[in-house]
Amino acid sequence: MLRFAVKRALGAIPTLFLIIAITFFMMRLAPGGPFDKERKVTAEVAANLARAYHLDEPLFMQFGRYLGGLLQGDFGPSFQYKDFNVSELIWHGFHVSWKLGLSAMVIAFVLGVSVGSLAALRQNSVIDYATMGVAMTGIAIPNFVMAPVLTLILGLYLRWLPVGGWGDGDLAHAVLPVAALALPQVAVIARLTRGSMIEVLRSNFVRTARAKGLPERITISRHAVKAAMLPVVSYLGPWTANTITGSVIIEQIFGIPGIGRYFVQAALNRDYTLVLGVVIFYGAILIFLNLLVDLIYGWLDPKVRYD
């Protein structure tokens, strides 16, 4: 298993390199530049700026310079926020985003698995139909609709919660964005869990467990749930990506100073280094999480072999 993990980690290096290359050249070949502001600067100032940021060098040299910096852990200076370098900005944004994303994921996982299992155990009952109906609705309503509607009801009509901002990540400020991020995922996970749980409950090993006289509670919690988790776990990879990408929208709506917001601003202002930094950062996180998913998969399903 260790060999598998090391192999995968090494395999990630060319992947990351390609991600960097694609992003770098797409960003550079896109029309516009970081210093195209409404107020025109003189040609001399523009040339000085370009020289200071090495924008006057050939593109491949700039790419080499960037990679060189990267190897030393230097993401370069931000074009937009003059007083910060990219690592500081990413750290600043991630500090907020991971709390948002992780709480949403934990809630979505726990709630989704419980609701889905409940529906499966009471298959074709009122509970089953009701929860799955709600889940269908949850999937069809995108989170950028969910978020304003929740804000409208809980924030503006009932005045229970603040409508925007992050505060210091205190509970009151976090409830709405986390809910808006988690609810569609709860629906997806509930449906996945229900489907696989129904299948698992009909399988031979569950019948064996029942036949040898295990109480239903233990049969389910010790045997069924673990096997029923497989499709949910394989959904974890893309799911993480969804939570992260979903957070771009959520951060925008609620005015949360997370990494997604930085990214949108940076892409619009052609803040080359910040865009690259964020993409690399998230690319690395995604690769790491996918590896984690594969390892968890092996733990849940003894039939999986690493080679």
Next chain:
Amino acid sequence: MTTATLPDRPIPRQPQPEEAIKGRSLWADAWRRLLRNRAAVVSALLLAIIAIACFGARWFGPYPIDDIDWENISTPPSATHWFGTDENGRDLFTRTLYGGQVSLMVGIVATLVSLVIGVAWGAIAGFIGGRVDALMMRTVDILYSLPYMFFVILLVVFFGRNILLIFVALGAVQWLDMARIVRGQTLSLKRKEFIEAAHASGVTNFNIIRRHIIPNTMGPVVIYITLTVPSVILTESFISFLGLGVQEPQTSWGVLISEGAKVMESASWSLLFPAIFLGVTLFCFNFIGDGLRDALDPKDR
């Protein structure tokens, strides 16, 4: 099943020369099963109505797209403006229909692009196999690990706001799953006897892929298409919501929802109606996809 199909299966008799016994193809079978799925049929009808209304907005829309009613600025739904008006006094019903045009177009065009790339890529990789396969699928893996939403934003930045190019760009990032599905199908197909027979009778690789492989992968592909269309529509709405999508006076459901969300305190209808249209459309596609899956893959039921 038996009672329902009885009328179609007459008691066997001598086949007359001119009416040979017709075999039922996979598709005919699937079609019959689909028609029996009430949720899917209702969804398809609803979707058809929405699509006709949107693409016929020129005729069904009570006003031109950018017509301003100076008497009714930001008014709630009424007899003259069914969905109310926005803060510029434009009829929201009309704009919702026109917005749907763009959203549905995005979904369809981008899905077609992803279909063409994905099917070709997957079929070729699976059929040729070996190093070519490894290389092609490795490429898919790499593209897969690009953070999707960030990549879409990059594409929009790269192509400017040209709506046609955004369609193509969305298709160009959506084909990965399609390629994987088709490749998997191709791998299991290429060992089958009929492919061997085609090889033996000297059919070229290109023609085998075109005539034998691709048609046989269509089942899962069709199911996947019904999932791709809503996901592209959703992505377009994301982009538009961020203010990077289509521009005035054109609109899409994403743009309308984004505008509606800004004024929802005072004008909740301008969020509500586009959101309902988008939600119902996504809902319908999901149900149709579920129905197709049951219809084409009955052993899963």
